[in-house]
Amino acid sequence: MPDRSTRHATILEVAREAGASKTSVSRYFGGERERLSPALRQRIGEAARRLGYRPNQIARGLKGGRSRLLGMLVADIRNPYSIAVMHGVEQACREHGYSLLVANTDNDPVQERTHLSLLASYRVEGLVINAAGHPTHELQAMAEQGLPLVLLDRWLEAFGADGVGLDNALAIDMAVDHLHERGYRHLLFLSQPVGLASPRQQRWQRFEQRLSEEPILHGERHDPALDGSAVDAIISAFLARAGRPAAVLCANGNVTLAATRALQALGIRLGEVGLLGIDELDWCSLVPPGITTLAQPTETIGRAAVQQLLVRLDGSEPAAPPRHALFPPTLIERGSTRLPGPDHDKETP
Known part of the structure; x- marks a missing residue:
């Protein structure tokens, strides 16, 4: 019996433990669980828990084009507003089966460019961006390549991206x-x-x-x-x-x-x-x-940003004009x- 304390379980071991095919296990962890029977879903889930299996989302993204990762670029992570909105973003990501990668720029355009390149290397499927100022070439390139973008609390003229924020x-x-x-x-x-x-x-x-x-x-x-x-x-x-x-x-x-x-x-x-x-x-x-x-509805704003990304990701309205969702304070x-x-x-x- 291999010593699992020193290595990660593999998808093949989960399949054997569950009495299922490798394809079924891939579907279970790849967002296609509805294609499996309830009994098979239960067996695979229990087998994965027993073995301590965790899917490598980055590797899955490189292989199949779906990383199940969303990125968030924050201008100042020390700002209480940014933290509160980030919580709403993370909660919505979790509910929809996505993980969140967060990068902080400290309002520095150089750091903004660096972190955008880093997030792109992880193959994020969409980005929530609290931009430092004018859009960088990297941000423009991402938009032109079709990556869904949502601007948080920033409105950049002549930049075709969805946006959410306070009215x-x-x-x-x-x-x-x-x-x-x-x-x-x-x-x-x-x-x-x-x-x-x-x-x-x-x-x-x-x-x-x-x-x-x-x-x-x-x-x-x-x-x-x-x-x-x-x-x-x-x-x-x-x-x-x-x-x-x-x-x-x-x-x-x-x-x-x-x-x-x-x-x-x-x-x-x-x-x-x-x-x-x-x-x-x-x-x-x-x-x-x-x-x-005047309290901003930070949880609502964060969730709305993710919802706008999901609308773009489902492919039903890829060419729709940018949407700007403004929310009232209390x-x-x-x-x-x-x-x-x-x-x-x-x-x-």
């Missing part, structure tokens, strides 16, 4: 409307450097459009590097110019954290100066009196957007 215009409208309704008339929009990141561009542009449409509102926008002194100086100067009631609208979770620290350093109570952030983070409910946020109101006064004494946890 950024709606998010800004909801934020501005909420702050206006709560009595804030002077708004500061803070973002990380806009650069080539299209969600930041869209949020920035929509904020300016709202200000031009509603003269009653007065606003400024800044996209500083997120060091404490820069954010402190921007908020302090804004409040000196604008007066009260004023509020800070933050374009993402990183900016919300920087603005919270700046307001605390300036000795300003949240609510006295309003604070609203796009992206719900765990700590937002813990900073008294709680920070109002307003979570807390005390940071409640002006102090007789009608606003009660803090929201």
Whole structure:
């Protein structure tokens, strides 16, 4: 009897253990289980578990063209948004019999090119991409070769790929409307450097459009590097110019954290100066009196990305035009957007 503690079981050994043909075992692990009888499926599954057999998906892909692998390219894996969406992607992959390969680029176009080549070498069947900026030659080549692509939270003009993400215009409208309704008339929009990141561009542009449409509102926008002194100086100067009631609208979770620290350093109570952030983070409910946020449906966005890939992979609509699925945020109101006064004494946890 061979010592299986030092090597992997083979597909032939599974076939012998199950009393089945090698072809039947290949069908079982190759996505064709429905072609086998229930009894045969049960025997093969039990035999594989007894032997500890795991199919080599990469080898299967090289042989048959189906790797059952999907790839995900993330611009910044430290971003809580990226982690949350990745969970939705992974859950959907698992439910549909795919495995997920993830690569992080740190917003570096060079790393983006490197990881795209690496994912291609693993013969992934589709890609979810949070691109750093303009599409690279590698990304263009993949699209031209027919590899299904879904852009996550990025919109690249003249690039024919499906996309999923937040409805950024709606998010800004909801934020501005909420702050206006709560009595804030002077708004500061803070973002990380806009650069080539299209969600930041869209949020920035929509904020300016709202200000031009509603003269009653007065606003400024800044996209500083997120060091404490820069954010402190921007908020302090804004409040000196604008007066009260004023509020800070933050374009993402990183900016919300920087603005919270700046307001605390300036000795300003949240609510006295309003604070609203796009992206719900765990700590937002813990900073008294709680920070109002617009929560993105990250699980839904991740699952939608995989669903778009599956539609392309099933071959029914290979030449359909690109689809862009936009999802609304959910307003979570807390005390940071409640002006102090007789009608606003009660803090929201």
